[in-house]
Amino acid sequence: MNVCIIGTGYVGLTTGACLAYLGHQVSCIDTDAAKISRLRAGDVPIYEPYLQELLEIARPHIEFSTDYRSGLAAAEVVFIAVGTPPNPDGGPDLRYVCAAAEGIGEYYEGEFVVVVNKSTVPIGSGNWVESILRESFQRYRGRQANGRFAVASNPEFLREGTAIYDTLYPDRVVIGAENAHALEVLYTLYRPILDQSFTAPPFLTRPEEMSAVPLVSTDLSSAELVKYAANAFLALKISYINEIGRLAGKVGADILQVARGIGLDTRIGSRFLQPGVGWGGSCFGKDTAALLATASEYNLRMPIVQAARDVNRHQRDLVIERLLDELRILKGRTIGLLGLAFKPQTDDLRDAPAVEIVQKLIDRGARVKVHDPVAMNRFRQEQPQLAALRSATPEECVQFCDAVVLMTEWPQYLEMNWSQLATLMEKPLILDARYALDPVRVGRAGFRYTTLDRWNPAPARLAAATAGALA
Ligand SMILES: NC(=O)c1ccc[n+]([C@@H]2O[C@H](COP(=O)([O-])OP(=O)(O)OC[C@H]3O[C@@H](n4cnc5c(N)ncnc54)[C@H](O)[C@@H]3O)[C@@H](O)[C@H]2O)c1
Numbered sequence: 320m321n322v323c324i325i326g327t328g329y330v331g332l333t334t335g336a337c338l339a340y341l342g343h344q345v346s347c348i349d350t351d352a353a354k355i356s357r358l359r360a361g362d363v364p365i366y367e368p369y370l371q372e373l374l375e376i377a378r379p380h381i382e383f384s385t386d387y388r389s390g391l392a393a394a395e396v397v398f399i400a401v402g403t404p405p406n407p408d409g410g411p412d413l414r415y416v417c418a419a420a421e422g423i424g425e426y427y428e429g430e431f432v433v434v435v436n437k438s439t440v441p442i443g444s445g446n447w448v449e450s451i452l453r454e455s456f457q458r459y460r461g462r463q464a465n466g467r468f469a470v471a472s473n474p475e476f477l478r479e480g481t482a483i484y485d486t487l488y489p490d491r492v493v494i495g496a497e498n499a500h501a502l503e504v505l506y507t508l509y510r511p512i513l514d515q516s517f518t519a520p521p522f523l524t525r526p527e528e529m530s531a532v533p534l535v536s537t538d539l540s541s542a543e544l545v546k547y548a549a550n551a552f553l554a555l556k557i558s559y560i561n562e563i564g565r566l567a568g569k570v571g572a573d574i575l576q577v578a579r580g581i582g583l584d585t586r587i588g589s590r591f592l593q594p595g596v597g598w599g600g601s602c603f604g605k606d607t608a609a610l611l612a613t614a615s616e617y618n619l620r621m622p623i624v625q626a627a628r629d630v631n632r633h634q635r636d637l638v639i640e641r642l643l644d645e646l647r648i649l650k651g652r653t654i655g656l657l658g659l660a661f662k663p664q665t666d667d668l669r670d671a672p673a674v675e676i677v678q679k680l681i682d683r684g685a686r687v688k689v690h691d692p693v694a695m696n697r698f699r700q701e702q703p704q705l706a707a708l709r710s711a712t713p714e715e716c717v718q719f720c721d722a723v724v725l726m727t728e729w730p731q732y733l734e735m736n737w738s739q740l741a742t743l744m745e746k747p748l749i750l751d752a753r754y755a756l757d758p759v760r761v762g763r764a765g766f767r768y769t770t771l772d773r774w775n776p777a778p779a780r781l782a783a784a785t786a787g788a789l790a
Contacts, residue, residue: 320343320344320395320396320504320507320508321343321344321346321393321394321395321396322335322338322343322344322345322346322394322395322396322397322398322508323345323346323347323348323390323391323394323396323397323398324338324345324346324347324348324397324398324400325348325349325387325390325397325398325399325400325401325419325422325423326348326349326399326400326401326402326415326419326438327347327348327349327351327354327355327358327383327400328365328400328401328402329365329367329477329479329482329601329667330400330437330438330475330477330482331347331349331398331400331401331437332347332358332363332365332367332370333367333370333477333482333483333486334398334400334437334475334486335347335381336370336373336374336377336381336483337373337483337486337487338508339374339377339378339380339381340373340376340377340380340487340517340520341511341512341517342380342511342517343380343508344380344393345377345380345381345382346381346382346383346384346389346390346391346393346394347381347382347383347384347390348383348384348385348386348387348390348391349383349385350385350418351385352385355383355384355385358383359383361374361375361378365666365667366664366665366666366693366694367479367480367482367483367665368480368481368483368664369483369484369520369522369523370482370483372520372522373483373520376520387422387423387425387426388426388428391423391426391427391428391429391432392428392429393429394427394429394432395432395433395504396432396433396435396504396505396508397423397427397432397433397434397435398435398437398473399416399419399420399423399434399435399436399437399438399448400437400438400475401415401416401418401419401438402415402438402601403415403416403438403439403440403605404601404605404669405604405605405608405609408612409608409609409611409612410441410608410609410612410613411439411440411441411605411609413440413441413444415438416436416438416440416444416448417451420434420448420451420452420455421451421455422455423452423455423468424451424452424453424454424455424456424458424459424464424468425455425456425458425459427456427467427468429467430467431466431467431468431469431500432467432468432469433469433470433471433496433498433500433501433504433505434448434449434452434468434469434470434471435470435471435472435473435505436448436470436471436472436473436543437473437474437475439474439475439546439547439550439602439605439606439609440472440543441543441609441612441613442540442543442544442547442613443540443543444472444543445470445471445472445495445539445540445543446470446539448470449468449470452464452468452470453468456468469496469498469500469501470496470498470501470539471494471495471496471498471501471502471505471539472493472494472495472496472539472542472543473492473493473494473495473505473542474493474542474543474545474546475546476489476490476491476493476546476549479600479662479664479665479667480662480663480664480665481664483523484523486512487512487517487519487520487523487525488515488525488526488529488532489512489532490532490533491532491533491534491535492509492512492513492532492533492534492535493535493537493542493545493546494506494509494534494535494536494537494542495536495537495538495539495540495541495542495543496536496538496539497538497539502536506534509534512532513531513532513534514531515529515530515531515532546606547606547609547610547613548610550602550603550606550607551606551607551610551624551627553591553598553603554598554603554606554607554624554627554628554631555623555624555626555627556591556592557591557592557593557597557598557603557627557631558597558598558626558627558628558630558631559592559627559630560574560578560581560591560592560593560594561594561595561597561630561631561634562630563577563578563581563594564594564771564772565772567772568770568771568772568773569772574594574754574770574772575594575754578592578593578594593753593754594754594771594772595634595752595753595754595755595771596634596635596637596638596672596676596726596752596753596771597630597631597632597634597635597672598631598661599661599662599669599670599671599672600661600662600665600667600669600670600671601667601669601670603631604628604631604670605670607624607627607628608628610624611624611625611628634672634771635672635675635676635679636679637771638672638676638679638724638750638752638771639676639679639680639683641750641769641770641771641773642654642680642722642724642750644773645722645748645750645767645769646721646722646748649680649683649684649685650683650684650685651684651685651686652685652686652721652722653685653686653687653688653719653720653721654680654685654686654687654688654720654721654722654723654724655687655688655689655690655710655716655717655720655722655723655724656673656676656677656687656688656689656690656707656716656723656724656726657690657713657716657717657723657724657725657726657727657729657732658673658690658691658725658726658727658728658729658732659671659673659674659689659690659691659694659695659698659726659727660673660691660693660694660727661673661727662727662728663727663728663729663730665693665694666691666693666694666696666697667694667697668694668697668698668701668702672726672752673689673691673726673727674698674702674705676724676726677689677702677705677707678705681705681706681707686708687706687707687708688707688708688709688710688715688716688720689707689708689709689710689716690709690710690711690712690713690715690716691727691729692729692731695709713731713732713735713740714739714740714743717740717743717744718743718744719743719744719745720743720744721744721745721746721748722748722749722750723740723744723747723748723749723750724749724750724752725749725750725751725752725753725755725756726752726753727753728753728755732755733755733756733757737756737760737761737764737765737766738763738764738765740764740766741764741765741766742765746767747764747765747766747767748766748767748769749761749766749767749768749769750769750770750771751768751769751770752770752771754770754771756768
């Protein structure tokens with residue numbers, strides 16, 4: 320099929336690359352001319368594993384442009400995949416979606432096209448986008464659109480860092496459409512994924528247990544709500560384990576063991592039960608805020624979602640509280656942050672806890688050193704006002720610090736030579752804000768190890784290991 324994708328960010332570019340890999344003819348449009356020239360030159364502007372490799376295979380089927388007219392010329396389906404960042408009042412800023420819909424209305428010249436909201440948009444946006452398409456068409460063509468546009472909702476569930484895998488091997492595909500033809504077109508488009516009938520790329524083999532992918536076909540509002548409700552649930556699962564973590568710290572329980580004990584219950588599941596500094600990234604904060612904003616339009620309170628947000632905010636404060644507990648005074652201290660991205664395998668810094676913590680530490684008079692394996696350039700470009708010392712290596716970041724905080728659990732940090740790192744600090748102290756390091760190993764390397772809930776399970780684990788060896 321001929322597909323046009325508007326917006327070539329994490330979602331649009333991944334979707335475009337995967338659909339082109341499946342054999343569809345894809346035209347990607349973005350208003351960011353610099354991004355488009357990089358893509359045309361074969362350069363991938365974001366860090367996303369396997370995206371470059373997939374684009375290389377898919378190159379005969381994908382093109383990039385800033386020009387709506389040429390991009391839309393042959394389109395049977397148009398995806399809107401532009402950003403929907405948060406407004407100060409919590410609701411999403413829909414100006415990019417509006418501009419994309421206006422552009423489609425202005426430049427589409429064919430007889431019928433399915434316009435798909437892939438951006439995360441508030442409930443009711445399907446109808447709103449359709450009205451913009453119609454009005455824009457009428458304004459520029461001087462005649463009625465007459466059923467030329469059918470709007471569908473196809474929420475995106477990919478995770479940055481595993482975006483290609485999630486797109487080719489999804490848990491489900493959700494399509495909200497009230498026009499039968501639109502549903503049929505999207506079904507045809509996604510058929511290779513739904514049936515898993517495509518040849519898997521050599522670098523990302525199909526999981527063994529993978530079978531046909533469930534298609535959830537709904538009306539527009541239900542599809543829109545699925546996306547918000549799913550993200551809010553994942554967010555509250557993280558906040559729940561963090562709340563339990565605080566209690567675990569008080570009573571001297573090991574939160575990792577507690578999380579494992581909870582998560583093995585198949586009714587609960589172990590994913591998203593990892594304690595730590597809480598969620599970040601472009602979605603959970605924005606989508607929970609948008610859910611609350613929508614609810615308030617109907618005079619509805621959502622105290623569970625609100626509490627998940629409150630707990631998450633407090634986790635970030637805990638980093639500062641713990642450093643104060645350990646060092647007493649932060650003014651004049653040097654703190655090293657290992658990791659800036661909101662999670663490993665991405666360079667995305669949107670709502671990254673590390674960025675907020677850099678600011679909080681600077682506000683308290685600390686010197687801050689930072690390192691990240693892939694997000695350093697983005698940090699420099701996006702946060703020029705933050706006077707943190709950018710380190711080229713983890714060793715440089717750790718050297719002469721009063722404390723080091725593990726902010727992102729990049730695998731390369733977990734595997735570092737911690738004994739050598741300990742020699743670079745006068746009193747080696749590590750605050751593991753992700754509960755990702757092995758406290759026994761780091762402790763043996765010479766570090767005082769601590770976590771957000773204060774509980775250091777190292778002595779208990781050491782004792783258990785010794786008892787095991789004795790037995
Ligand atoms: N990033 C994720 O992990 C993720 C996951 C699921 C859903 N989503 C949702 O998908 C949407 C896109 O997110 P993203 O992370 O890909 O955003 P992004 O900021 O990475 O990319 C958006 C792109 O749209 C372009 N753009 C803006 N206005 C445009 C216009 N009028 N015409 C053409 N291009 C335009 C921007 O230049 C940018 O390249 C958001 O609604 C987001 O909530 C994101």
